Amino acid sequence: MESRFLLAAEQLTVTPNPLVPKAGWITNSMLVTVIVTILVVIWARRSTAKMSLIPSGIQNLFEAIVETLYLTFEGIVGKHMISRVFSLLGTLFIFILAANWFGLVPGVGTIGFGVPSNIPLSLKDVSAPLLRPANADLNMTLGMALFFMAWWVFWTVQEVGVIGFLKENFAPKGGLKGFLWYALLPLFLFVGVIEMISIAIRPVSLSFRLFGNMYAGETLLHTMSDLGVSLPVPVNWLCSILFPLPFYFLELLVGLLQAFVFAMLCAVYIKLSTEHQEGEAAH
């Protein structure tokens, strides 16, 4: 049984599988990304195509989601930043959520290429799935994190300026003057360096957190599906449905939570780098 668990876990490799031999960058996770992109765009366009002042149906749902996100992010980044940053934060949340939940659609990770079995249209083992959850590919999560960090740098510089950013991170704070200012300068410089390292690690932590959770979730579902593979034919089919079922609900929750965590952390990073400007402006 132990070897079967390993085999099941190995079904989903850490790296995505190329779909086109001559274009290795076209992977199964990218195909899912394209599908999710199309679905999200269609949903958003249908929701906003014929907008009315009194919303109903699909417009109502979309507006409710957007309004909830807007108010939540506004509470973190503040009124002065929300109009600039909402589009990115909202896109991050919606896209990550859609991608995470799309990974739970039956067929994702289970339909693909591999060694054929005796049963028609079935494989002994799916070695190269056709569809791979988009966020179970580090390229996707790292890409989103880097995209966000690029905008974060832009908004931070726009808001506080390069000098302001450096002063905020390296200069002594708390209204220190005279000897105390010079005495504590090395300490604040050291803290500033640590802060720079922390900022540099942000895309790594953001991307690995999401990737790790989604990859682990997908692996868990695969493992649960293959748990009864050694049993006779009708029973092992039933087991492949019943065993992973509770974990699908868990993954629904994890998918939502991870989308929220990613977007919220991005909002917090924006707040941390722009909040002092607001305080100074208030004075």
Added chain:
Amino acid sequence: MDAVGNVAQQFGVYWPNLIAQVVLFAIVYLVLKRYAFKPVIAMLEERRRRIEEGQLNAENIKKQLAAAEAKYQEILSKANTEAQRLLDEVRASGDRLAEQKQQEAVAAAEQISLKAKEAMTLERDRLMEEMKRELGRLVVDTTTRVTGKVLTPEDHQRINEETAREVAA
């Protein structure tokens, strides 16, 4: 850098894949920003503006209602005062009129009484004069019958005067 490269390779991170995913995400971002969030936020803003406007209108209407109520009370109070004043005036005017009519009635009654007195006096004088004349004639007749003599005009004159004197006394 080699260590980073090794880790990236282990996790299947390659520049073409990374760039392709970034491009796809950028497309989602731009499309949602332009065609989804912009109209929705504009709609939410419009709705918020209308609600605020509605609340402001409701407040204005409330103020106008309060002002109208105050004005209504003021007008009512003024009308009450005016009505009371008119009532007092009417009452005073009525009293004056009644007094005037009473005085007129009294004067009229006095006049009637005076006229009646005058008529009575005249009647009494006339009756007295008639009675004197009758008494004089009766006295003359009686005297003529008792004495059997024919009385002269002088006697008549004297008897009449004496009778009149006696009656008057």
